[in-house]
Amino acid sequence: MPKAQVSMHTVRLVSCAWVILLAACSAPAAPTPRPTPPPPTMTSAPPTRPPGAATPLPTRSIFGPGERLPYVTQSGDYVDVLAVRFNTTAEEILAANPDLPPTATLPSGLAIEIPAYYFPLGGSPFKIIPDSEFVYGPAQLGFDLAAYLREQPGSVKTLSAFVNQKQRDAAGTLEYVARQYSINPKLFLALMEWRTGAVTDPRPQPAPFGPIPDRSARDWYLQMLWVAEQLSHGYYAWRTGRLTTLALPDSYSVRVDSYQNAGTVALHYLISQLVPREAFEQATGPDGFAAVYRALWGEVWQSPPDVLPGALTQPDLALPFEPGRTWTFTGGPHAAWGQRVPWAALDFAPAGVSGCGSTSEFARASAPGVIVRSGDSTVVLDLDGDGYEGTGWVLVYFHIAEQDMTPAGTVVTVGDPIGHPSCEGGTATGTHVHLSRRYNGEWLPADGIVPFNLGGWVAQSGPAAYLGRLVRLGAWVEASTSSTAQNRVYWMP
Incomplete structure (x- = not known):
């Protein structure tokens, strides 16, 4: 059953520390020969935070160019994208970890070392949601969206929209967008609750995602499409190494913490477009959107399933038309x-x-x-x-x-x-x-x-x-x- 529900209005605004990396970056130099480290070993996941406990954030200390940083692989990682995130090269990562596969997804939980060359600014190390809470995947098996909405007091369940030649109720509209984008419907619900309280507040909310930059989004369905586009870009651009820096209001930018996961970066990318720069730190910290998500769906960091396993290979597939044509x-x-x-x-x-x-x-x-x-x-x-x-x-x-x-x-x-x-x-x-x-x-x-x-x-x-x-x-x-x-x-x- 869902946990007790809170909206953004009931979440206390508590600032979280943000680490600022002060040294300027330099281009990766040719690697200095070093002794070969032992092969990567499996390590257990860090202990999860018990409900109600303070969230200890990892610290990021200044390091020298090419210094080997400890890293534990996450679902969906592969060598080329780690090189982008740590401003290094695939060749240097493989030299430091010779048993890593160069052209395959890595299993999660491998303790490796990454020779890194860093950037002047680093974002928050706090992780909001695991990747399994972003995709419409195994973690959502058995979730009945329509039944959940019927039980909620909020006004979102009264909404409807004309979608793909059909008039659909709130559950049908949410399910359509969530399925087609393959984004967890719980994430859309939590975002609406965080922005306007639309899941638990019975007062009418024709724009449950709150104000968004796209003024052409005239109804809540178009709002949700805009939100889905931003989330998808953040998730997949981080996953593939095409996104490393967030642009915040007032011409301010911040480099995403190299240890982040794709689900969290998706939310960083969206939130960076929704709130003023001075509110971004709180909104992406433990007492911002994450607190609303926990209140609705519980402690999602307790043994989350991997989305992409190591050494993922595609099964045999034929062309999608009749042979001989x-x-x-x-x-x-x-x-x-x-x-x-x-x-x-x-x-x-x-x-x-x-x-x-x-x-x-x-x-x-x-x-x-x-x-x-x-x-x-x-x-x-x-x-x-x-x-x-x-x-x-x-x-x-x-x-x-x-x-x-x-x-x-x-x-x-x-x-x-x-x-x-x-x-x-x-x-x-x-x-x-x-x-x-x-x-x-x-x-x-x-x-x-x-x-x-x-x-x-x-x-x-x-x-x-x-x-x-x-x-x-x-x-x-x-x-x-x-x-x-x-x-x-x-x-x-």
């Missing part, structure tokens, strides 16, 4: 959902279809599994067969026509029909299928640490979204919205 590769890596990141999706279109014309061709199952969700132009194929899309590998097919869509509960094998490609469900310039992957609720970038491989065709990103290639055995096809010899894909199993 020619389709066109119309979209290289681009956003799985929404406008920004992660670039987890690829687009394919049947040949001979002009614009948004209909087609008798089917998008096909790329792997065996069970259809766990079918509707809203989306079909979700669960590869582990447990019936829950938040665990293990899933494939998400989008822009699927409602007519002839394979229903939920259907067990499929490779090549079975999923549904007809179309323009339904969102912005599209031509009939196609939009295909992406998730593991434990987390989107996997198509050109990331676990590359998108479809029948031996491996995705490569281009300089902008939708550009890029599929490469196989030295040959490649270039993404293009026009059907040309350069982007046609023909395959045999």
Whole structure:
């Protein structure tokens, strides 16, 4: 059962210490030979904070260029991204830890050393939520959003919105956004409670997320889309090493603490756009948003599950159309959902279809599994067969026509029909299928640490979204919205 609920208005504002790193950074120098340390060893997680106890924050001390800093790996880490966060190189990390895999996700709990070259400013080391509380993943199994809202006194349950051609109640709207972005619905509820008390306060709140910078967000659904975009950018840009610094109001910036986790950085990125600079420290500290989240959902740091395991590999996947047919590769890596990141999706279109014309061709199952969700132009194929899309590998097919869509509960094998490609469900310039992957609720970038491989065709990103290639055995096809010899894909199993 949820813990006793509090809103932002009942949380005491207590300042937390923020460590400021004072020395200027320098570019990494060539590594000085050092004795090889022993292989990485597993270490237990730090003790969790008992309810009501003060939160001891780790301290960050000044260190010299190239000094080896102790670090315990976290879910989703890999060598290249650790090099970005600690302003060093992958080569130096591997030299200091020769048993680390250079091109794979690392298991959590490894005690390693990172030769670091630091930056002048460092952000708060306090961690707000684990990654498992960010994604719509294993930790949310069994959570009944509609039942939870019915039990709450707050006004949010009275809201509704017109979403994807349907009028939906509060639970339906929240579930739609949470599922499509794969963000924990509890996180949206806690943000509304923190900003306006909308979960526990019965007074009407037409804008439950409070004031946001996007003035075009005219209703609470559009507000939630804006919030989801910011959260997604913070999470996945930190995960992939594309975000290291936060821009705060008044032209102030702060470098994210190198030891942070993706779930916390997602909230830092969002909150940096919602509150004045002088309020950011408190809002991201133990007595800010974190206190509201704990009050609603309990102590989430007690043995949180990993989202991405070490040495994660993709199962065998086929191209999403019938063997012996020619389709066109119309979209290289681009956003799985929404406008920004992660670039987890690829687009394919049947040949001979002009614009948004209909087609008798089917998008096909790329792997065996069970259809766990079918509707809203989306079909979700669960590869582990447990019936829950938040665990293990899933494939998400989008822009699927409602007519002839394979229903939920259907067990499929490779090549079975999923549904007809179309323009339904969102912005599209031509009939196609939009295909992406998730593991434990987390989107996997198509050109990331676990590359998108479809029948031996491996995705490569281009300089902008939708550009890029599929490469196989030295040959490649270039993404293009026009059907040309350069982007046609023909395959045999």
